[in-house]
Structure formats: structure tokens, C-alpha cells
Amino acid sequence: MSLTEKRQIGSKKVMPFTIPSGIITTEPSCLERIAREIPELGVLTTKSIGSEPRVGNREPILAQYIPRGFVNAVGLTNPGAEEFAKKLSTIAFPPDKFLLASIFGKDESEFVFVARTLEKYVDGFELNLSCPHAKGYGMQLGQDKDVVGKITQSVVHSVKKPVFIKLTPNAGNIGEIAKAAIDSGAYGIVAINTVGPGYYSIDGLPVLTNKVGGISGTGITPLGLRCVRDIRQAVGENIPIIGMGGIKNATDVGAYAAAGADFFGIGSALAGMEEIEIKNYFFALIGDINNNCRTNNAENLLKQVDMHYRKVKIEEKIDSSCDFKVIRTNETLTAEPGQFIFAWIPEVGEKPLSVMDDRPLTLGVLERGEFTRKLNSLRKGDCFYIRGPYGKKLNINFNLDTVLVGGGCGIAGLTLIARRAAKRLNNKRLVILLGAKDKEHIPYLDVFKEYGEVLVATEDGSLELKGKVTDLFEKAKLTKECYFFNCGPEKMIDAVIPLELNISRSQLIYSSLDFMTKCGVGLCGSCATKDGRRLCVDGPFMAGV
Structure with missing residues (x-):
């Protein structure tokens, strides 16, 4: 046979x-x-x-x-x-x-x-x-x-x-x-x-x-x-x-x-x-x-994946009065918009984190459990390990108005996209809609404002509109047929996509769900979406989620 x-x-x-x-x-x-x-x-x-x-x-x-x-x-x-x-x-x-x-x-x-x-x-x-x-x-x-x-x-x-x-x-x-x-x-x-x-x-x-x-x-x-x-x-x-x-x-x-x-x-x-x-x-x-x-x-x-760890040192830590911190390291890497790295603390664990900036590597860390609490407790001069970056490159030419929609810790995943879009958009709008529970959870706000039009909604009303990110769509006065990039919890993405479909085709709507990938190289399958794609290799930003 x-x-x-x-x-x-x-x-x-x-x-x-x-x-x-x-x-x-x-x-x-x-x-x-x-x-x-x-x-x-x-x-x-x-x-x-x-x-x-x-x-x-x-x-x-x-x-x-x-x-x-x-x-x-x-x-x-x-x-x-x-x-x-x-x-x-x-x-x-x-x-x-x-x-x-x-x-x-x-x-x-x-x-x-x-x-x-x-x-x-x-x-x-x-x-x-x-x-x-x-x-x-x-x-x-x-x-x-x-x-x-x-x-x-x-x-x-x-x-x-x-x-x-x-x-x-x-x-x-x-x-x-x-x-x-x-x-x-x-x-x-x-x-x-x-x-x-x-x-x-x-x-x-x-x-x-x-x-x-x-x-x-x-x-x-x-x-x-x-x-x-x-x-x-x-x-x-x-x-x-x-x-x-x-x-x-x-x-x-x-x-x-x-x-x-x-x-x-x-x-x-x-x-x-x-x-x-x-x-x-x-x-x-x-x-x-x-x-x-x-x-x-x-x-x-077959691919040669890179899972080797390298030690990085904290050069600056931007503390806020809440459970979200911004950590700037001494490491410089080349990351594409939407990509992520893994941070590892030996004998504590590792987690995937969005790259806020790659020169130098800057991370936004929301405390959710033992690992993120430990990472946020580190001080200037302390070290931890990273591997990556992982995720697909976004092949978008940004020839249409572009809207970035971020919620909670997902906001950190939009900064590189904002920078890339701002450089490539030619006489097109870049609109950035950000939602969080309070102003302390809106990182890099001044940086986002350098790149485009920024609208903010906070649940407690401590910054701009009191409400959720969905409440910003009407105020943004968006035109038909524009790109959308969503990054945040699944509930947020489920809420914004119907609004976006009234404006654009599904092929122009890209979402990165806040699913937890455990390996970054597609083997463990823990980040599978409802339609069977794996965020760490097929995404993290994917159309038609």
C-alpha cells in the first residue's frame, strides 16, 4: 500500500x-x-x-x-x-x-x-x-x-x-x-x-x-x-x-x-x-x-521559531496609583504593530504582554494574578527575562481612515499601530477611541494625541466622557469604509463589532482578543478563537473574529 x-x-x-x-x-x-x-x-x-x-x-x-x-x-x-x-x-x-x-x-x-x-x-x-x-x-x-x-x-x-x-x-x-x-x-x-x-x-x-x-x-x-x-x-x-x-x-x-x-x-x-x-x-x-x-x-x-530568553533591566518605571504600571527596559528590539513578547520571572511564571514601544522595549502591565503583581513590584535596576516578539505582521497600507479601539489593558497593544498608521496615513483620519474604568488605566495618552484624534470614555467619569468605549462612536463622526483595529476584552469586542459593521465591511475590521496564549508558537492551542484560529500565529489581529 x-x-x-x-x-x-x-x-x-x-x-x-x-x-x-x-x-x-x-x-x-x-x-x-x-x-x-x-x-x-x-x-x-x-x-x-x-x-x-x-x-x-x-x-x-x-x-x-x-x-x-x-x-x-x-x-x-x-x-x-x-x-x-x-x-x-x-x-x-x-x-x-x-x-x-x-x-x-x-x-x-x-x-x-x-x-x-x-x-x-x-x-x-x-x-x-x-x-x-x-x-x-x-x-x-x-x-x-x-x-x-x-x-x-x-x-x-x-x-x-x-x-x-x-x-x-x-x-x-x-x-x-x-x-x-x-x-x-x-x-x-x-x-x-x-x-x-x-x-x-x-x-x-x-x-x-x-x-x-x-x-x-x-x-x-x-x-x-x-x-x-x-x-x-x-x-x-x-x-x-x-x-x-x-x-x-x-x-x-x-x-x-x-x-x-x-x-x-x-x-x-x-x-x-x-x-x-x-x-x-x-x-x-x-x-x-x-x-x-x-x-x-x-x-x-518548516519554521525556525525563536524561544530563547534574554535578560532585560528596568530603566524606568512609571507608577500610577492603581494596578496598571508602565515598565521601560534597556532592551531594543524590532516589533511589528500588534506583536507581543513573553516576560518571565524564574520560579514565578511568564505571561504574554503587548509591546507598547520597541525602542526601548516598553510594556504596560495590568495586575491580574501572582505573576503580574510580582512584575509590577520590581524596581528600577531589577531584571527579568523576555522572549519574542511573536504574532503576525500587519500587512495594511492604511489608505483609508483608520480607527483604533482599545479597552482596559488592550490599550497597550495599540501604540505601535498608532505610530505606524500616523506615518503612513496621507490626508486620512486616525481616530483613537479609548475606554477604561478610570483615568489611571489610560496609558500613553499624550503619545496617542501626537498621532491622531483621541476620544476617551471612563466608567467613573474621571476623564472626558462618562461611559464606555461604545459611547464614543457617535461622537467620533466616522466615515463609511474605514479600517478598525480593536484590542481589549472579548466583551468589549463583541460590543463594538456590530457598531463597526454599520460603517465598514468585515474584511476591514481587525480584532485582537484578550485570550491567553501560553506558548506563543501555536503548539499549545490555548489561544484558539471561536472559529478555530490561533491568536499567537494566525493573529493577534485578525479580520472576521
Whole structure:
């Protein structure tokens, strides 16, 4: 059978490629979108789902220790089986694709509960018996063939859908464990999960808040191939094996096929790629395979993401009497309008922050939790770390009147756009509408006034109009067909877009929602929008949100 032909899995016949659990398609909206838009992906795998909601680990949850090599400790973040079932019920998953639900639990009863809860909405199950960094779950269960057999048997007898077992490469007897799973009724095997856990540090300080995490990407391919080979030898022919671990090109796919894999998971290699780039990659991969690996067009499309940290020093701190501070550093970088960086304080955490200015790097920080309180408590001369910038460049020629709409901490994300628009607008208006709860939460007001016409609304009436940013639209006297750039909380954006659609086409309205991205390179999927785009790589400013 050709490596690019459809093959049987459960009751369906699908293309042999998937994205592993926990990567990109972690939200149902993204699952649906990627399944619909990328024909080469025959199997779509959910994030690992447990019986109860689980917050997971604080950021950083992902670090890059070598180019295309990562260490992660997400911590099995998930909304719980019942809530995830509700989410799955809202999407229209393509019937010609296979939806594989990754599930986890600490014992047989939890696995069974999750499987029964999700069975109506999925085509099969992947039992996560291999996560290397969650205490009491995953790998701690998956290295004992008797435990694996019992859990497998319990789930198989409880549902009518195919059950796959995802195994850890850390087990010295992975073939025996795979055989025990198949003998207990498993339909197939998934291998491998991440290796480790491993440890990665900067200046002697652990990057991951969890300190250790699973290793993926470049470097683990030989181990993945050995595991798949051992599994195939143990379980014999006609048992489906989904092989993964460091796959990046057609040569790797061929090697996994030779080792015994039927389906192929590609995950970490897709770091930094937006949807259209992933689509082009899989199309090129099929071409390379059909060309007997004489071309390597797919790998040439992969991106080199930059996740390295650099230390910056606070040169100036503009304190206000409220919970919003402006921090000016000694670092100069080149950032495009709308882009953001991650600020990291070792052993405290990291968060994405809009770039208010890039020369020098200036950040607006609204206190929301432990990390932002700690960052705002730093003084002149203190240091922290940054990485980035991230996000797409805005390719706008500003040939129309332009309106910037900012609310709360989203105002900080508009300063670079204001500067760029002011330089490019030729006999066109730049109108800046800002809303916040009081005047202390309106940063850089004098700077905004240098660039364009500024109108302000504060909820307490302490500055200009008493009200919300929506109350400024009539006063602004906006003309038809102008650009809108919105940056702020989701409620604000939901409120202003209907007003903007009365003035402009949706293609001219760009919004950056205040969703929390956790990795910045598109892998974790936490910043997925309602329509399945990922803000950190497809945005942050996107039309038609």
C-alpha cells in the first residue's frame, strides 16, 4: 500500500496522517477547522481529557532547548469530560475524518467514566498511559503491563468504539506492554509519547515551572523508531500502529513505515506555523512521498521559531496609583504593530504582554494574578527575562481612515499601530477611541494625541466622557469604509463589532482578543478563537473574529 493512500481505522477509511494529542488541535473549534481545511489529516486527536477539570501547570509550559527540540509540561490541562463533551456537541466534525479522543485517569473507573462520557461524540479512544510529568497518571501506570492490561480491558468492555493505547518510550519492555494491551482487547497502539522527563535551565534556573517535562521534536526519532519496531514485532501484523516522535519530512515517514507504523503523527515540527502554512506543508509532504523522497519541499516549509530568553533591566518605571504600571527596559528590539513578547520571572511564571514601544522595549502591565503583581513590584535596576516578539505582521497600507479601539489593558497593544498608521496615513483620519474604568488605566495618552484624534470614555467619569468605549462612536463622526483595529476584552469586542459593521465591511475590521496564549508558537492551542484560529500565529489581529 502506498504511504499516501487511505487506510482503514475503525469503521472509516482515512488518510494516514495525524497531529498528536496536545498539539495545535486542543480546542474543539480548532479540531473542526483543521479537520475541514487539511485533507491529508485523516485522524484528529483531542487533548487528553480526564474525569474532572484540571488547571495544569503555570507557564512556562513549553521551552525550546535546541532548534525544533522542545521540553513541555502542560500538566494535563483540560475542562473535564462532561464539559468537553458539551464542547464537542457544538462542532460539525467532518464525517470522513476519524476523531480520536485522548483520555487519562488514575485508575480503571476514571478511564471508563471519561470514555462513556465522550463515546457519543468520537470515533475511538487513545488511552494516555504515557505522560511523563503528571504524578499519578500516564507513565506511572503505563510501565506495568498488568495495569495496562486491566485498564485496557475495562475500557474495551465499556464502549463500542476502537481503543488505542499510547505508550511511553521510557518502558524497557514496550513490546511486552503493547502485547498485553492487544491481548486485553486494544484495537491498536500509539507510540511514542514524549521522552523523559528532561530538565532545561537558563542561567542555572529551571525554565519550566514544573521544572521537568517531556522531550519532543528533533532528537527523539531514533528512539521512536526503535519503539515502533519493537511493538510491531511483539503484536504481529494487522494491528494498527500510529507512529510518532520527531517526524519532520518524507524520509522520516518512510522510516516509521519501515519500522511498522501504519499512521504517522507530526507535531512539534509544526511550531510557529499558521493554518495555511500547515496546509501547504502536508500537501508538500504528500508530494515528497510520491516522489520517493527525491524532493524535500515539506521540510523546507518548516519554521525556525525563536524561544530563547534574554535578560532585560528596568530603566524606568512609571507608577500610577492603581494596578496598571508602565515598565521601560534597556532592551531594543524590532516589533511589528500588534506583536507581543513573553516576560518571565524564574520560579514565578511568564505571561504574554503587548509591546507598547520597541525602542526601548516598553510594556504596560495590568495586575491580574501572582505573576503580574510580582512584575509590577520590581524596581528600577531589577531584571527579568523576555522572549519574542511573536504574532503576525500587519500587512495594511492604511489608505483609508483608520480607527483604533482599545479597552482596559488592550490599550497597550495599540501604540505601535498608532505610530505606524500616523506615518503612513496621507490626508486620512486616525481616530483613537479609548475606554477604561478610570483615568489611571489610560496609558500613553499624550503619545496617542501626537498621532491622531483621541476620544476617551471612563466608567467613573474621571476623564472626558462618562461611559464606555461604545459611547464614543457617535461622537467620533466616522466615515463609511474605514479600517478598525480593536484590542481589549472579548466583551468589549463583541460590543463594538456590530457598531463597526454599520460603517465598514468585515474584511476591514481587525480584532485582537484578550485570550491567553501560553506558548506563543501555536503548539499549545490555548489561544484558539471561536472559529478555530490561533491568536499567537494566525493573529493577534485578525479580520472576521
